[in-house]
Amino acid sequence: MADLTTLRRSPLAHLTDRMAQASHGAVGLSETACTGMVSVRVSAESSAAERIATVLGAPLPAACGEVTSGEVTSAGDHHALWLGPDEWLVVTGTDPVALADQLEAAVGDDPGLVLDVSANRTVLELTGPKARNVLEKGCPVDLHPRAFGPGRAVSTTLARVPVLLWQTGEPTYRLLPRSSFADYVSRWVLDAMVEHTG
Amino acid sequence: MLLLTCPWCGPRDETEYHYGGQAHVPYPEDPDALSDEEWAENLFFRDNPAGPFAERWSHTAGCRRWFNVVRDTATYDVLEVYTGAAPAATQPGVAR
Numbered sequence: 001m002a003d004l005t006t007l008r009r010s011p012l013a014h015l016t017d018r019m020a021q022a023s024h025g026a027v028g029l030s031e032t033a034c035t036g037m038v039s040v041r042v043s044a045e046s047s048a049a050e051r052i053a054t055v056l057g058a059p060l061p062a063a064c065g066e067v068t069s070g071e072v073t074s075a076g077d078h079h080a081l082w083l084g085p086d087e088w089l090v091v092t093g094t095d096p097v098a099l100a101d102q103l104e105a106a107v108g109d110d111p112g113l114v115l116d117v118s119a120n121r122t123v124l125e126l127t128g129p130k131a132r133n134v135l136e137k138g139c140p141v142d143l144h145p146r147a148f149g150p151g152r153a154v155s156t157t158l159a160r161v162p163v164l165l166w167q168t169g170e171p172t173y174r175l176l177p178r179s180s181f182a183d184y185v186s187r188w189v190l191d192a193m194v195e196h197t198g
Numbered sequence: 199m200l201l202l203t204c205p206w207c208g209p210r211d212e213t214e215y216h217y218g219g220q221a222h223v224p225y226p227e228d229p230d231a232l233s234d235e236e237w238a239e240n241l242f243f244r245d246n247p248a249g250p251f252a253e254r255w256s257h258t259a260g261c262r263r264w265f266n267v268v269r270d271t272a273t274y275d276v277l278e279v280y281t282g283a284a285p286a287a288t289q290p291g292v293a294r
């Protein structure tokens with residue numbers, strides 16, 4: 001079969017150069033294009049959830065803000081983000097189609113849904129000492145270290161549009177807007193970065 | 199700006215939510231028995247108290263779940279947040 005991945009085009013391909021030019025030491029923005037993502041919906045108490053945990057190498061996170069990470073293998077790593085009491089997003093470094101097949105098998109006959117949603121969102125990475133200042137211009141969630149930090153992710157809004165906001169390191173955040181909002185979110189962040197990068 | 203506490207996500211700004219109107223409006227027991235006027239009242243007529251009011255909210259920008267809030271429409275105080283069909287036990291005067 002033809003390799004369909006060669007046909008993929010990121011929703012922010014046209015902004016790659018602008019993001020690179022706008023990035024400096026204080027804060028930088030880049031896209032991690034075509035990241036694999038799988039939507040999982042099952043009852044948190046079901047045996048399906050346990051079988052899914054075995055596939056991922058980590059339990060599904062139990063509460064808002066939590067992220068669980070499976071062991072990094074040669075194929076890549078998995079991170080499960082809490083979206084709701086029966087809904088998660090698995091962000092994977094492995095082939096999302098193969099992972100979705102595995103997770104669907106893990107659900108088995110239990111009620112549930114597994115779907116490769118890699119094209120639904122793209123991933124922006126905002127990093128640098130001023131990253132939090134930039135986000136605080138348009139995000140209603142308290143991002144101060146007393147309330148938020150590395151390894152936490154929430155579904156919220158940035159510049160009034162829905163995003164998943166995931167802090168992966170002390171000065172590093174991943175923003176996951178829907179593909180149709182990606183251009184707007186990127187341009188808003190680039191504008192918010194100007195005072196720190198000139 | 200209201201600060202509503204989602205039962206699953208905790209306190210979040212009002213802008214993350216969608217308002218769903220009066221809570222606990224029952225579906226007619228026998229829909230076929232209703233006149234047009236009774237249907238119109240069931241669909242469109244809602245209480246409008248100056249005081250505690252049980253209403254539906256959805257955390258659209260977060261966990262996308264529906265829940266109920268008892269809010270004082272005169273003071274904007276949020277008196278109670280709860281899930282499901284159970285009426286707010288501690289608010290006997292609430293219009294619902």
Ligand SMILES: [Zn+2]
Pocket residue numbers: 204205206207208257260261262263
């Ligand atoms: Zn919520």
